[in-house]
Amino acid sequence: MSFLVLENMLKYFGKVTAVDHISISINKGEFLTLLGPSGCGKTTILRMVAGFEQPDGGRILLDGEDITQSPARKRPMGMVFQSYALFPHMTAEQNIAFGMSMKRLPPAHIQKRCRELLELVDLAEHGRRYPHQLSGGQQQRIALARALAVEPKVLLLDEPLSALDARVRVSLRNEIRRIQLQLAMTAIYVTHDQEEALAVSDRIAVMARGKVEQIDQPEEIYRNPRTAFAATFVGTSNQFKGTLESAHEGLCRVEDHLFHIPPQHTLSDNAAVLVAVRPEEIAVHSLDEASSDPLNGHDNHLEGIIELRTFLGPFTRFHIQLGEQKKITADVPSRLAHGYLVGQQVQLSFPSEACQVLSLDTTSVVADPILEAETI
Amino acid sequence: MATPALSGAPPRRRISLGIDTLFLLLTMVYLLVPLGATLVFGLSGNSLFGTYQQILSDKDFYRTLLTSFELAVAATLLSLLLVTPTAYWVQIRLPRLRLLLEILSLIPFAVPAIILSLGLLEVYGSPNLLTAILSFGLVPLLSGPPFVIANTPPLLACAYVIISLPFVYRPIDNSLRALNAVVLTEAAQSLGAGWWSIFLRVILPNIWPGMISAALLTFSTAMGEFTLASLFGIYTFPNFLGQVGQSDPREAASLSVFSFGLTLICVLAIILLVRRQAGGANRDRDIELATVK
Numbered sequence: 001m002s003f004l005v006l007e008n009m010l011k012y013f014g015k016v017t018a019v020d021h022i023s024i025s026i027n028k029g030e031f032l033t034l035l036g037p038s039g040c041g042k043t044t045i046l047r048m049v050a051g052f053e054q055p056d057g058g059r060i061l062l063d064g065e066d067i068t069q070s071p072a073r074k075r076p077m078g079m080v081f082q083s084y085a086l087f088p089h090m091t092a093e094q095n096i097a098f099g100m101s102m103k104r105l106p107p108a109h110i111q112k113r114c115r116e117l118l119e120l121v122d123l124a125e126h127g128r129r130y131p132h133q134l135s136g137g138q139q140q141r142i143a144l145a146r147a148l149a150v151e152p153k154v155l156l157l158d159e160p161l162s163a164l165d166a167r168v169r170v171s172l173r174n175e176i177r178r179i180q181l182q183l184a185m186t187a188i189y190v191t192h193d194q195e196e197a198l199a200v201s202d203r204i205a206v207m208a209r210g211k212v213e214q215i216d217q218p219e220e221i222y223r224n225p226r227t228a229f230a231a232t233f234v235g236t237s238n239q240f241k242g243t244l245e246s247a248h249e250g251l252c253r254v255e256d257h258l259f260h261i262p263p264q265h266t267l268s269d270n271a272a273v274l275v276a277v278r279p280e281e282i283a284v285h286s287l288d289e290a291s292s293d294p295l296n297g298h299d300n301h302l303e304g305i306i307e308l309r310t311f312l313g314p315f316t317r318f319h320i321q322l323g324e325q326k327k328i329t330a331d332v333p334s335r336l337a338h339g340y341l342v343g344q345q346v347q348l349s350f351p352s353e354a355c356q357v358l359s360l361d362t363t364s365v366v367a368d369p370i371l372e373a374e375t376i
Numbered sequence: 377m378a379t380p381a382l383s384g385a386p387p388r389r390r391i392s393l394g395i396d397t398l399f400l401l402l403t404m405v406y407l408l409v410p411l412g413a414t415l416v417f418g419l420s421g422n423s424l425f426g427t428y429q430q431i432l433s434d435k436d437f438y439r440t441l442l443t444s445f446e447l448a449v450a451a452t453l454l455s456l457l458l459v460t461p462t463a464y465w466v467q468i469r470l471p472r473l474r475l476l477l478e479i480l481s482l483i484p485f486a487v488p489a490i491i492l493s494l495g496l497l498e499v500y501g502s503p504n505l506l507t508a509i510l511s512f513g514l515v516p517l518l519s520g521p522p523f524v525i526a527n528t529p530p531l532l533a534c535a536y537v538i539i540s541l542p543f544v545y546r547p548i549d550n551s552l553r554a555l556n557a558v559v560l561t562e563a564a565q566s567l568g569a570g571w572w573s574i575f576l577r578v579i580l581p582n583i584w585p586g587m588i589s590a591a592l593l594t595f596s597t598a599m600g601e602f603t604l605a606s607l608f609g610i611y612t613f614p615n616f617l618g619q620v621g622q623s624d625p626r627e628a629a630s631l632s633v634f635s636f637g638l639t640l641i642c643v644l645a646i647i648l649l650v651r652r653q654a655g656g657a658n659r660d661r662d663i664e665l666a667t668v669k
Contacts, residue, residue: 052562072565083556085563089581098577099567150567 003028003063003186004049004154010057011044018044019055020210029184031177035197036207037233042190043158049188050156051075062153078147082159084139086131092142093118093127099150117145120179137168144176148183155180155187161196173200194234198222206230228274228358237276238328241360244271250352255326260299260352272360281354282330284318284340285347299352304328306344309337320348411633418630427630436616437631441638444613447529447605448598451536455544455594456587458537463548464579467557474549481545484538489603496535497607500526532608536598543593551586555579592646599639 002025011019019041026032034042047053049060051072060068067075078099086095093114100110118124121141131139140160147155157176161169177200180187191197197204198218205215206229214221214230225231232239242254247264252275259275267273287303307327308319316337318330330348332340340346419427431437466473484492499507503519518525525531557579564574580587602614613635621628 050562050566052565072562073568073570077566079563079566081559081563083559085556085559087560087563087578087582088555098564098569102568102573146567156566 002026003030004188005061006045006049006058007061008058009045009048009055009060011041011048011053012056017210019048021058022210022212023058024205024212024215026186026188028186031180031187031189031200031202033189033191033197033201033204034207035191035194035204035234037192040207041210042192042207046156046158046188046190049154050077050079076150076153077156078150078152078154079156080140080143080147080158080160082162084131084136084143084163086139086143086146088131091128091130092123092134095131095142096127096146096149099146103150113149117149120148120182121145121175135168136164137172140164140172141175144179148179148185153186155185157187157189159191160189161191161193169196176200198234204234206234208233225276225356225358228276228360231274231276231356231358235278236329237278237356238282240275240277242273242275244269244273247271252355252357255323257300257302259355261355261357262352264357267357267359274358274360276356276358277328277350277354278356279317279329279331280315282328282348282350284320284330284332284337285349286340287345287347300350300355302328302348304346304348306340306342306346309340309342318346320346411636414629415633418626418628418633420626427627428634431627431631431634436611440611440613440616443529443611444599447533447536447610447612448595450530450533451540451598452591452594454533455537455540456591459541459544459590460548460580460583460587461575463545463552464557464575467549467552468561477545478549481541484541489539489601490607492535492538493604493607496531497526500531527608527610529610532604532610533598535604535608536594536601539601539604540590540594540597543597544590547586547589547593548583549586551583552579555582588646588649592643595646596639596643599635599642 004026006022006024009019009022011017022041022045024032024045034045036042044053048055051067051070051074055068058068059066062076086092087098090098096114096117097110100113105113114127115124118127121144123138123141123145126134126138126142131142134142140163143160160176161173164172173196176189179185189197189200201218203215204218204221206213206221206227208229213227213233214225216226221230221234225234231237240254240259242252242259244264244267245251245253245258247267247269250261250263252259252261252273254275261275264271264273302322304320304322306318307321310317310319311334312331314334315331316334318332318337318340320328320330322328328348463477466477499515500519503516507515517523560578560582561574564578569578600614601612602618605612605615606618617628617631617635620631
């Protein structure tokens with residue numbers, strides 16, 4: 001049985017439907033991430049679970065109990081905020097102790113628990129410091145310890161790493177995950193950063209326009225996205241809009257090219273589709289190599305000119321101009337990327353299995369093309 | 377500040393004209409010379425000891441000073457009690473009303489003291505059905521026995537609250553905005569705190585400097601207020617000063633300097649209190665921040 005159930009959640013802000021009939025079930029000890037762009041409704045869902053927003057429809061069930069109408073202070077939740085929200089006039093230790101003092105726990109117990117939590121977040125020596133004397137990463141650790149101090153049944157994290165610089169973000173997200181696993185804590189994490197979501201989650205709910213596009217394990221979403229938005233928002237991808245010439249044989253017309261794609265059993269001929277190909281699936285060859293081995297073992301071939309080359313350590317990213325309008329990205333292992341220069345004409349190839357084919361009906365949402373994270 | 381050397385010559389030092397010090401001195405002269413002239417005028421024709429002995433032997437001096445002090449303290453406490461939770465609640469729950477509250481807090485600037493006092497005396501002296509409805513029955517209740525609030529010090533204190541509104545609302549509202557009161561409130565709620573715990577243990581300690589600024593301005597306004605007290609027929613220290621000035625301008629001048637000094641002491645005491653209260657959070661601000669992990 002699911003531990004936390006969001007049943008048909010609905011929320012309006014004026015004429016805008018921020019959360020549109022969303023149902024999510026979360027198991028005990030699970031780390032679920034709500035991932036999506038700004039305005040998709042992920043924070044609204046989190047705030048409804050926390051009790052800061054009242055839903056216009058639906059129910060929230062925690063361990064079988066309906067908590068929809070419970071005020072925030074009575075819900076067994078701990079929350080970590082994007083802006084840390086530490087009380088400026090209290091030391092780190094006093095911040096952690098605050099929730100326990102609200103429960104009127106014995107002072108000796110509070111003191112002991114504060115020490116344990118400071119050790120858990122690796123800040124045992126910083127208990128007497130005020131928030132302004134701590135770095136951003138340290139403040140967020142204290143905020144995490146404070147949320148855990150009240151022994152919540154569910155930990156809510158609202159973009160906790162957004163205000164931190166990149167290096168601290170990576171180390172702290174691993175810390176959060178380590179602590180969550182250690183405590184077997186059920187957690188809901190909100191972020192717009194797909195790399196963060198992929199790194200820490202048991203499952204990800206990809207959201208757009210108030211709806212859940214796909215909810216699945218990170219690897220499954222990355223390899224088998226079920227909607228155009230999931231395909232384009234999670235990870236970097238090259239997007240080709242086309243029409244199915246033969247769904248059964250796996251042929252798709254994209255402008256002047258005929259793409260070989262996996263056979264489509266749920267789509268019909270002439271359907272409008274989005275073909276997404278991950279940059280790491282695309283191989284780059286010089287024209288000489290291409291002429292000696294035309295197929296390269298791949299079904300799809302394109303020609304273009306290298307416009308930009310970016311060294312990213314283990315991978316080198318090529319930005320290639322196809323024709324006049326289209327640009328695509330290819331990630332090549334750096335050991336194979338020598339000899340390809342800007343301005344060089346190259347052939348690109350990728351297998352049919354690398355093509356993720358999504359239906360493009362009138363309601364489909366597509367994320368902005370090729371989100372240039374420039375990270376591996 | 378040394379300028380770079382040119383072709384091997386030793387660096388030249390730019391001579392500081394001390395413009396900032398000069399302006400500070402000029403400002404102090406501008407403020408202190410009239411005060412000093414007042415004191416000199418007040419002491420002329422008598423010794424310092426003689427002048428102030430004469431003042432301090434006047435029974436009305438103590439009575440009116442105490443009256444003004446009590447009114448100032450009452451107005452200050454009432455202002456803070458009224459405005460602080462209201463400003464907090466509007467910020468947390470009714471942000472759309474913030475503009476209305478700002479306008480309301482500025483209205484006293486536009487209402488002359490005479491109009492205010494006449495209005496209050498009319499409302500509480502002769503209550504009618506309209507004022508009864510608009511005040512939810514409070515005006516008839518306070519106008520009649522046993523309160524009979526018209527022309528009384530409690531009503532004057534309330535009038536002081538009104539004229540101090542612009543000075544009270546703004547610093548408290550600014551403190552709440554700087555604090556990000558909404559997020560801190562939600563954080564406290566997520567930790568199981570109720571509204572009173574949040575207000576007393578989280579919000580108040582952090583907006584204390586704003587409240588002290590508001591208190592300072594209310595206190596000094598009430599201590600020096602003349603018009604309303606005159607129209608209410610309540611004999612306060614500024615009224616006593618005015619009366620003395622009509623009979624003995626020298627004594628009035630000495631009293632003015634004394635009044636200024638007294639108010640200054642009260643204000644400095646409040647400022648020191650603020651520093652002591654804020655010391656817990658700010659004590660170690662000069663300590664270098666911990667490095668990023």
